[in-house]
Amino acid sequence: MxxxxxxxxxxxxxxxxxxxxxxxxxxxxxxxxxxxxxxxxxxxxxxxxxxxxxxxxxxxxxxxxxxxxxxxxxFHPDSGEKQNVFGRMSFQVPGGMAITGAMLQWYRTPFAVVFWQWVNQSFNALVNYTNRNAKSPTTTTQLVVAYVSATSSAMVTALGCKYYWQKRASPFIQRYVPFAAVAAANCVNIPLMRQNEFLHGIDCSDDKGRIVGQSKVAAAKAFSQVIISRITMCAPGMLILPVIMERAEKFPFMKKITYLHGPIQVMAVGCFLSFMVPVACGLFPQRCSMKLTTLAWIEPEAYEKIKKNCGDDIPERIYFNKGL
Known part of the structure; x- marks a missing residue:
């Protein structure tokens, strides 16, 4: 058999x-x-x-x-609930290529910068909420505050970079305004959308899968890894594509098809994301871990609770879902 x-x-x-x-x-x-x-x-x-x-x-x-x-x-790995299709990681390629391509193409006016950063951070907020650790519920008020804060930070960063670089940088360097805004916003968006995990800690288990306690330090580690993964996911397309387009747009045939520059960038971003989504998601294990001795040093209260819950069977490491 x-x-x-x-x-x-x-x-x-x-x-x-x-x-x-x-x-x-x-x-x-x-x-x-x-x-x-x-x-x-x-x-x-x-x-x-x-x-x-x-x-x-x-x-x-x-x-x-x-x-x-x-x-x-x-379906969410924690709750088993069906996820919103636009928030699934499997939608990162079609959703990300459309929005990122648009950000790279239309960045020259303040309105375009603000609009596409708002669209992108709205999409990111949905993705972050959909792929959160579902065992740490977030209230509607917290979600609204997180959404407004994240989208505002992206737009302020983008406009700040645009106005600062407009007088001091070449048009080529200004192409990197979208990436600077996205990287900064990710550092705000992810912790805010998942703030309850940090405020109350996320569930930690032993190597047998038994929940032994909660830890804020584990949440902080999860955030940092997810932020690195998200920035890595978009970096190649947003850093390499401007170089390619800067040179390609000088060719006579490209000057004749300016109306296709947007679709070309969208398709190019899609090629990057098709490879970078699994790369970025795979940078760190989904089932993240931490030595219990590290927790004892940084978060002694959580360590004592876990130690009490485990009794004589104290694990060497604790494990938790970092989210995506």
């Missing part, structure tokens, strides 16, 4: 970057965004049935693996 698949474990080794890259290349497949709700619900049902060993007779391994792919791409 063939060995059964561990439905809750990734198909590839997550202790290596290559394994994580393969996993996220598979699970962030943009084609899963167009799968209907009925198919997604059926995939979730099959995953739950397979977990219990009650799947329909004749179910093939290929069907189980595809159901697992749909389930992991569309």
């Amino acid at each position: 063939p060995e059964r698949l561990n439905i809750d474990a990734p198909l590839w080794d997550q202790s290596t970057f290559v394994g994580r890259f393969k996993h996220f290349l598979w699970v962030t497949d943009p084609r899963t965004c167009v799968v209907g709700d009925e198919a997604l619900d059926n995939a979730k049902l099959l995953v739950e049935q397979y977990r219990k060993g009650t799947e329909p007779p004749g179910t093939s391994l290929e069907q189980v693996i595809y159901a697992k792919k749909l389930y992991e791409s569309a």
